[in-house]
Amino acid sequence: MPKFIIERDIPDIGSADDAALSAAAEKSNSVLSAMQSEDKDISWEHSYVVGNKTFCIYNSADEALIHEHAERSGFPANTISEIKSQIDPTTADE
Template sequence: MPKYVIEREFPGADRLTGADLREVARKSCDVLREMGPRITWQQSYVTENKIYCVYIADDEKAILEHAEKGGFPVDRISRVTAVIDGSTAD
């Protein structure tokens, strides 16, 4: 299945408490369980005013459905075409 990076505008994201993040994660996991195996959340990165999420999903439609059901913003969906890191240079 394809991998996607989702960009979410979330003003003040860097000020979310551990409890806030736990609640967001729980809501996301509840929706994922409901949707079944066609979408998987790998991880998210919280920055000052955005959250970047990495998902594996059948297609962008599944990403949008998850966002709608969970009440999460989606500002941009980008399909990952390659992954590189320091070892790529070797």
């Protein structure tokens, strides 16, 4: 399944407390659960929170489902990029 990285501009997210981050995750999970119950193939792996942005890793059948999740959850999807491959320090050893 295609994997995507989503850049979301969310003011002050980098200074959000644990309760706010938990509420955001709960909202996202709720929308994902509803979409999955509609047989839509989308899931969230994890997100990185930095400054005024989050960078989220999603598995999704297509980009349209990510836009739908953004609309339904209220979290923007400012940039969506399909991940083509992954490298790390061990890639040099191959």
